[in-house]
Amino acid sequence: MTRPLATKTVVEAVTDDLRGRILSGSLTSETAVTELEIATSYSVARPTAKAAIEKLVGENLLVRGTHKSARVAELGPESVRDIYLARAYLESEILRRLAATHTVPEEAVRANADILALAGAGDLALVEPDMRFHTALVDAVGNERIARMYRSLVSEVRLCMTRVQALHLLDSAAIHAEHELILVQLAAGDAEGAAATLDGHLAAARERLAEALGT
Structure with a gap:
């Protein structure tokens, strides 16, 4: 067919x-x-x-x-904090649910491998696999409405990520390591550990970008 x-x-x-x-x-x-x-x-x-x-x-x-x-759209510090706060609320709960079933999405694993492979390829090259990693986690829950909610943020999130990488505020090794820890914690069923790692991961990008845009 x-x-x-x-x-x-x-x-x-x-x-x-x-x-x-x-x-x-x-x-x-x-x-x-x-x-x-x-x-x-x-x-x-x-x-x-x-x-x-x-x-x-x-x-x-x-x-x-x-x-x-x-x-x-011009991104100011408060807009950045607001966008990343919305991400943190949604993604933290996603990780708790995935950890409850020890679910490690294969697409997230592949996306994180791509991040490592792109070391030295330029900061903007990291945006696509980074967003693919986070989207794969959301999609793994299998809830269409949650996926739609997250995608309503995706464009603004990508704009934030583009600015983060354009300002050379993060590097591929740090992103890969934090993602890898989240995957390990999901496999171990460590819901609160995975949520805490995510919060720190997003907070680092949020505050560095907000500070840079504020100046």
């Missing part, structure tokens, strides 16, 4: 490309994101450009005031 392949709409394609430019740091808050510019650069209709911008505003990657062009 053949399986149908998912196809992207033009709006989705434009949105995905714009999102990639934002998360890679090639599109910054210094550049206004207008419907005319998007329509021209992607050779699409203005309504398509508008829909793509609105999607990214909904993801909090773009911000737009009344009668103003959209721009990439």
